[in-house]
Amino acid sequence: MTSRAESAAATRRALLDAAAELLDLGGPEAVTLREVGARAGVTRGAPYRHFPDKESLLIAIGSQAWEALGRQMQELRADPHMSPAGKLRAGLIAMIEIGRSRPHLYKLMFSNPPGDPAALARAAQHSQTEFLAVVADLVGEGEARRYGALLVASANGIAGLEASGQLADPKWGTTAEDLAATLVDLVARPGGRVPDPASGPGHGSRPAPRP
Amino acid sequence: MTSRAESAAATRRALLDAAAELLDLGGPEAVTLREVGARAGVTRGAPYRHFPDKESLLIAIGSQAWEALGRQMQELRADPHMSPAGKLRAGLIAMIEIGRSRPHLYKLMFSNPPGDPAALARAAQHSQTEFLAVVADLVGEGEARRYGALLVASANGIAGLEASGQLADPKWGTTAEDLAATLVDLVARPGGRVPDPASGPGHGSRPAPRP
DNA sequence: GGCTTTCAGATGACGTTGTCACCTGAACGA
DNA sequence: TCGTTCAGGTGACAACGTCATCTGAAAGCC
Structure with a gap:
């Protein structure tokens, strides 16, 4: 039923979900690989099978x-x-x-x-x-x-x-x-054109010319 | 010459300078209290005399x-x-x-x-x-x-x-x-107010069309 | 002067973290 | 069937933030 690849993909997703949840809760500092693993139902070392760090x-x-x-x-x-x-x-x-x-x-x-x-x-x-x-x-x-x-x-x-x-x-x-x-x-102001150097009353500002 | 208060103030500034330098170098993660202390010429516990954490x-x-x-x-x-x-x-x-x-x-x-x-x-x-x-x-x-x-x-x-x-x-x-x-x-577009003809310093990269 | 208080700094220790080396067992291809 | 692959578990390490405790010198007081 659950092949090895399927189970690995599920774990990977569980890790991502858990990490995202921890991120929302307390920022990047709150994302500890140990807690991520725990919430995903694996141990602290397991995340390293899916993410290098x-x-x-x-x-x-x-x-x-x-x-x-x-x-x-x-x-x-x-x-x-x-x-x-x-x-x-x-x-x-x-x-x-x-x-x-x-x-x-x-x-x-x-x-x-x-x-x-x-x-x-x-x-x-x-x-x-x-x-x-x-x-x-x-x-x-x-x-x-x-x-x-x-x-x-x-x-x-x-x-x-x-x-x-x-x-x-x-x-x-x-x-x-x-x-x-x-x-x-x-x-989108009606007639809204940034004043052209030619037509505008003041100084026009143009974006840098594309190479 | 250097009273206790003066020396403490100097240390506090040295701590801030060292921390700012480390921040620029590698972000908040790179700001370790140990390194901050070392760069300020004190040991790891000293920063806690000036900042609660x-x-x-x-x-x-x-x-x-x-x-x-x-x-x-x-x-x-x-x-x-x-x-x-x-x-x-x-x-x-x-x-x-x-x-x-x-x-x-x-x-x-x-x-x-x-x-x-x-x-x-x-x-x-x-x-x-x-x-x-x-x-x-x-x-x-x-x-x-x-x-x-x-x-x-x-x-x-x-x-x-x-x-x-x-x-x-x-x-x-x-x-x-x-x-x-x-x-x-x-x-500052017309409709609001007319932009001034004189351009101040600080935007030298613009093509600056001038009549 | 001598005495006591204050406080910046030093030091040892603890729990937590990221990360690695190594091990285990089950799914897989042949 | 047998060896391989690889997700996951486990022990260990250094570095970190933080605390309790100690030390010594400056500051205040008599």
Whole structure:
């Protein structure tokens, strides 16, 4: 019934689930391989049969999260019942929601582990490409190149402030959802074109020219 | 010559310096109280005479950084030779620069330690108030309430992407400085207020089209 | 002066952690 | 059937945070 490979895959998944749970509970420090093993029903040494070290286990969790977000963005983009602006708002809020509900996971997604600093950036590729496409559907290909990074960065920043609890400060007098909506309005503002050097009244700022 | 209090204060500073250095080198994991003590010329138990635990030491480092940024923002705001938009750009870039040059410190500044989750948010108060004032000088008091949080969040996001090395991905085709400039343009765009013709220092990487 | 108090620092010890070397036994291919 | 593979168990080690305890010199007081 349960082949060796199946049982090993089940253990691997149990390890990932247990580790993710511990991460949500108390951050990376709370993820001890002993406790992960215990929760997965194995002993402390067993995780080393599936992950070379603790860092790799955490990377795997972060990568999973990026992939899930990528699928979410993909489905969002394909939704025929939503306006482009609504999709962008929803995309921003999808990121913000992770920061709100799973702050430790969120920070993990934007960390760069010493062993393989680019691992999570690689895992983020699909999600960010989909997001960029959502932006392009709203503001066009050219503008998307200009605003894509800014929107990702801003969503990251809003979610980060949310994750660190700072947005709750009444000094700001706003919510993450408001910020996302304001951001979308700014980018998609009617007639909203960043002042061109030729047409604008002031100094235009252009993104670095692509090589 | 050196009283007891003076020597204790010197040790405390040496501990903070050593810890900050280790933080920059390898993140919070690399900050071991033993190594901190060794670099400060004392033994492993000595740090406990100045900080109740490791977490408090890290909080102290983060708070220091926030206070330094606060002073920087204050001086910036008082600078008579810079335009409001230039000041805002410079303020954004000041945050971004921390994320670029000291990524581990930057992440620490936006963390919320389990023991005292609001400690760093408190330390950030002055800096963020000054930043908000810079925003208000540019877009007015009413708009500042609307855009202040968004700007802080976006700066945080840009710096965070920079700190995690993701902005280096050629997919974005932009730089942190460009994003900051685009952001200022968006907020100060006609409809809000007209961006100033004089560009302040701090964004030399832009193509800078000038009529 | 002499005495007591205070406190930065040193030291030994303990439990926990990540990690390794080694062992065990069952599923697998031949 | 037999040897191989490999998930998992076990013992051990160094490093870590932290505490209890000790020491010695500066500081305060008479």
